[in-house]
Amino acid sequence: MASLDDLKKRIASVKSTQKITKAMKMVAAAKLRRAQESAEKGRPYSEKINNIILNLSNGISDKENAPKLLSGTGNDKVHLCVVMTSDRGLCGGFNSNIIKKAKSYFSKILNEGKEIKIITVGSKGNDQLKRVFGEKIIENISFKESKNANYFDADKVGKMVIEKFESEEFDVCTIFYNQFKNVITQIPQSQQIIPLNNEKDQNISEESYEFEPDEDEILSNLLPKNISTQIFKAMLENSASEQGSRMSAMDNATRNAGEMVDKLTIEYNRSRQAAITKELIEIISGAESL
Amino acid sequence: MNEEFKVEIVNPEKSFLSKEDVTEVVIPAFEGEMGILKDHIPIISFLKPGIIKIFTKSTEEKFYVEDGIIEFKNNNLSILTSSIFNLRDLKKDKLKELLEKAEEDLNKDSNNDQFKYLVDQKIEVLKSIN
Numbered sequence: 001m002a003s004l005d006d007l008k009k010r011i012a013s014v015k016s017t018q019k020i021t022k023a024m025k026m027v028a029a030a031k032l033r034r035a036q037e038s039a040e041k042g043r044p045y046s047e048k049i050n051n052i053i054l055n056l057s058n059g060i061s062d063k064e065n066a067p068k069l070l071s072g073t074g075n076d077k078v079h080l081c082v083v084m085t086s087d088r089g090l091c092g093g094f095n096s097n098i099i100k101k102a103k104s105y106f107s108k109i110l111n112e113g114k115e116i117k118i119i120t121v122g123s124k125g126n127d128q129l130k131r132v133f134g135e136k137i138i139e140n141i142s143f144k145e146s147k148n149a150n151y152f153d154a155d156k157v158g159k160m161v162i163e164k165f166e167s168e169e170f171d172v173c174t175i176f177y178n179q180f181k182n183v184i185t186q187i188p189q190s191q192q193i194i195p196l197n198n199e200k201d202q203n204i205s206e207e208s209y210e211f212e213p214d215e216d217e218i219l220s221n222l223l224p225k226n227i228s229t230q231i232f233k234a235m236l237e238n239s240a241s242e243q244g245s246r247m248s249a250m251d252n253a254t255r256n257a258g259e260m261v262d263k264l265t266i267e268y269n270r271s272r273q274a275a276i277t278k279e280l281i282e283i284i285s286g287a288e289s290l
Numbered sequence: 291m292n293e294e295f296k297v298e299i300v301n302p303e304k305s306f307l308s309k310e311d312v313t314e315v316v317i318p319a320f321e322g323e324m325g326i327l328k329d330h331i332p333i334i335s336f337l338k339p340g341i342i343k344i345f346t347k348s349t350e351e352k353f354y355v356e357d358g359i360i361e362f363k364n365n366n367l368s369i370l371t372s373s374i375f376n377l378r379d380l381k382k383d384k385l386k387e388l389l390e391k392a393e394e395d396l397n398k399d400s401n402n403d404q405f406k407y408l409v410d411q412k413i414e415v416l417k418s419i420n
């Protein structure tokens with residue numbers, strides 16, 4: 001059994017760990033509120049832009065000549081995957097969930113005999129993926145300097161994706177991120193952004209628009225923006241999820257540390273008592289033998 | 291008769307401005323300035339760098355935009371833009387910074403004509419603010 005001194009030291013160290021995790025939880029909670037707010041504020045923009053595109057793509061006259069960002073290259077060979085993770089650890093299953101989702105997608109694509117290329121956003125994802133898919137990673141971006149998710153960062157990623165698309169480096173682009181549901185639940189998502197998936201066909205208004213200039217031109221102007229917007233949305237969701245995930249992970253850690261302190265304290269008290277009893281027995285038996 | 295309609299300006303980060311009592315909006319549409327009044331036909335257009343003017347009965351507000359898309363439908367005008375500044379808050383040094391950046395962009399060789407045209411516009415507008 002460990003000595004009294006050792007136990008005392010361990011209790012002290014667990015307690016100080018508990019203090020750290022508690023502080024991290026508080027910080028995460030404060031950041032979460034802000035991240036959640038900005039995720040909510042960002043929603044109108046991406047919804048509106050989506051709506052306009054839906055309206056436009058419905059009204060487009062000539063499906064054959066539709067911009068490639070909308071209709072795809074016609075091939076389905078090379079898949080680009082943008083895996084968005086965090087730059088910091090200690091946030092529970094946040095990163096591993098995205099990676100797991102991405103990896104299963106990768107192996108599905110590879111089994112179909114297609115090619116993948118990976119862009120990682122955030123250093124944690126890069127760390128986890130480079131072991132297995134290292135040679136597939138073509139680009140690694142991280143925004144460690146910027147405190148909050150901002151549009152200019154998203155735009156940078158978006159522009160890069162579009163550039164690669166225009167030089168025909170890939171046919172299909174999918175982004176991976178965690179959707180924020182609530183503090184305990186974040187759902188890893190994959191979303192195809194090129195070519196655009198029109199799943200919500202049902203809620204298109206019958207309104208006919210006037211276009212200035214014509215549809216095609218607006219659409220080709222709008223689609224690149226939409227890519228950046230979707231990436232930005234993913235970044236916002238991701239940062240809210242990250243903080244939420246960290247908060248619950250740190251909450252658990254604090255609770256576990258508390259339990260550990262309790263257990264160690266009991267053990268400490270017991271061995272202290274045992275030592276006292278042992279001494280008493282020695283004294284008594286010493287006195288009896290006299 | 292009620293001549294007012296609703297305007298909403300959103301940028302990616304937040305809803306920038308929302309007004310219910312607007313009587314006229316002048317936007318720098320791609321093919322020239324365009325004034326929008328109540329009951330305009332539904333329209334989608336995009337913006338070039340310029341000044342958005344928003345009139346209510348008693349006030350007038352001006353915003354500088356670099357790009358964006360507008361949608362007008364059911365007397366709802368949505369302006370989506372990634373860079374917008376209220377002229378009132380646009381300080382001299384910020385203005386200078388924007389102007390310098392635009393001039394820098396203009397001097398790059400890699401740009402196509404459309405881009406050059408847009409940057410030209412931007413510089414013109416920025417200078418006119420001064």
